[in-house]
Amino acid sequence: MKRLPRRTRHEAAAIAALAGYVDAVGFLSLGGFFVSFMSGNSTRLAAGLAGAAHDALVASALIATFVAGVTAGFLVARRSARPAIVVAVVAALLAVAALLGSGREPWAAAFVATFAMGAVNAAFAREGGLPVGLTYMTGTLVKLGQSIAEALSGGDRGAWWPYAWHWAALVMGATLGALAHGWAGVAALWGASLAAALIAAALWPRRVER
Secondary structure, eight states, X not given: XXXXXXXXXXXXXXXXXXXXXXXXXXXXXXTSOOSSOHHHHHHHHHHHHTTXXXXXXXXXXXXXXXXXXXXXXXXXXXXXXXXXXXXXXXXXXXXXXXXXXXXXXXXXXXXXXXXXXXXXXXXXXXXXXXXXXSSOOHHHHHHHHHHHXXXXXXXXXXXXXXXXXXXXXXXXXXXXXXXXXXXXXXXGHHHHHHHHHHHHHHHTTOOOOO
């Protein structure tokens, strides 16, 4: 990640913040299930298989929806010349999720949001992908710890910062999502849709060579 241009790192952080926001809204709305963090849902699936069949069913459905979103996102990315197209599609999906949430359909909203969070992982796909997660942070935190160890061993003292910033962006986004959920419930996804539209606008000038 440290080799990426600064602008790309900030764009990735913006998407991570968006994912954190949406995940917090989904987590609070669904009572402990995730719409972005599939490792958490995988654990819920495993725990459910040990004695809570309903939880296992919900978790597996969310995981399948996320994977379908990733697949759709990469298909869109392969057919478009601008990375912004993927994020624009995500903005539209989040608007649908917000509309469903405003209509008191939290589960339908959550599944549409989950599909959107899968799709957003393809935002930089035409550029070979990013060596850092956009909707998950485990790999980023591993890289953070590795970079800190290298710094303490006499290596690059600033290599850890991009990873710390990326993680912090997701946490800040999740904090805003939790606050927004407290004010507006699932309808807080309107804010996520607007944020995704702004990110898409910022990405629009960038084209990808075919």
